[in-house]
Amino acid sequence: MGRNTFLRLVNEAKKEGRNILYEYEVKNLLKSYAIDTTNPVFIRNKEQLESLNNINFPCVMKVVSTQIAHKSDIGGVILNIKNKEELLEAFEKIKNNTEKKGIKIEGVIVEEEVEKGLEIIIGSYKDPIFGNVIMLGSGGIYVEAYKDVSFRIVPINKRDAYEMIDETIIGSILKGFRGIKYDIFSVIDALIKVSNLIEDNQEIVELDLNPIYVYSQGIKVVDGRLKFV
Known part of the structure; x- marks a missing residue:
């Protein structure tokens, strides 16, 4: 489908x-x-x-x-x-x-109009050497300023997704900060599904899902763009 x-x-x-x-x-x-x-x-x-x-x-x-x-x-x-x-x-x-x-x-x-959540970005690009690369990081309008990102070569598995979260500052917030808990499992699920999407559709050269709102239960992609060849 x-x-x-x-x-x-x-x-x-x-x-x-x-x-x-x-x-x-x-x-x-x-x-x-x-x-x-x-x-x-x-x-x-x-x-x-x-x-x-x-x-x-x-x-x-x-x-x-x-x-x-x-x-x-x-x-x-x-x-x-x-x-x-x-x-x-x-x-x-x-x-x-x-x-x-x-x-x-x-x-x-x-x-x-949806309730705001913790803002993350999931994206991908086609590297001339490594091929399809997936990215996770802090989202929102300051994504380019923060440069809080982690990368993996597609496809990824659940362990890769966990490691990507661990490698980012936003990951420490996702895992619970000052008593606020977010649905880290939905983030992992989204990372794997985006990896599958990229793997299935090799024509994609750039994908940018930003922001994605993360809630205590679930996530919601609020904006996105995609470039293909």
């Missing part, structure tokens, strides 16, 4: 001249590997947004574009939308923010 989902999404992207998957497509792929994510709905225009029903407020709106790596940097993410009126206002705000910067957008996604 996972491989078939990947091929379908990649074929659709190639028809549009893309070598990346949009966030909502990445989340569809993750779900096919039983990795828990938020539930985005892709909206191309205001008319589709006006006809959107069964929205769970509060919700989040995010821009969809091939030209944007960090959506929040250009005003492309709006949180805590409480009703339909605010939803339509958010669409206009994102549209204006991107137009001012000359950025072409494909639309937006609307998804439920």
